[in-house]
Amino acid sequence: MESLLPIATRAGALLKARGETIAIAESSAGGLVSAALLAVPGASAYFLGGTVVYTRAAREALLAIPPERLDGVPPSTEAYAAMMAEGMRQRLGTVWALGETGATGPSGNRYGYPAGHACLAVAGPVPRTLTVETGHGDRVVNMREFGARLLGLLVEALEAAP
Secondary structure, X not given: OOOOHHHHHHHHHHHHHHOOOEEEEEOOOOOHHHHHHHOOOOHHHOEEEEEEOOOHHHHHHHHOOOHHHXXXXXXXXXXXXXXXXXXHHHHHOOOEEEEEEEEOOOOOOOOOOOOOEEXXXXXXXXXXXXXXXXXXXXXXXXXXXHHHHHHHHHHHHHHHOO
C-alpha cells in the first residue's frame, strides 16, 4: 500500500481544498484504493464510503444496478466501470466517485479478458475512464497497479476540474 500513499495524499489534499466528497466502488483492487484514501490524515473530511463489488449480487445490492441496466454494457469495460462509479456517487450523494473492474490474475476473467486487464472510471465534474493492460498475471502487483492508476486518474480529474 505504500506505493499508493503519495497519490492518495495528493488526492486527499485536493478533495479537502475543494471541500468535496468521494465514494469508491472497487472490484479487483480489493479495497486498496479506499484503504489508501483512508490512510491520509483528515480523510473524514472527504471520504463518505467505499465497497468491494465482487459479485453480481453485490452490484445489485450495493450499487442498485439491476441486470437490465447492463444490457449492452459488457463487464470489465470502461462503460461498466463508469456505471459502477456513477452508481456509487448516486448512492452516497458525493461529488466524486471511482469505479474499477478487471482481472488481477493469475489468469483472465470469465468475460475473456486477460490477467492484468482493468477498466477505471472517475464520475463527477470531470469524468474520466481508462483501460489498463499490465501484461502479466501477478495478482498482488496488478492490484497495486490498478489502485495506483485509479488514484492517478482521480488526481488528473481533480486538477482539471473548475
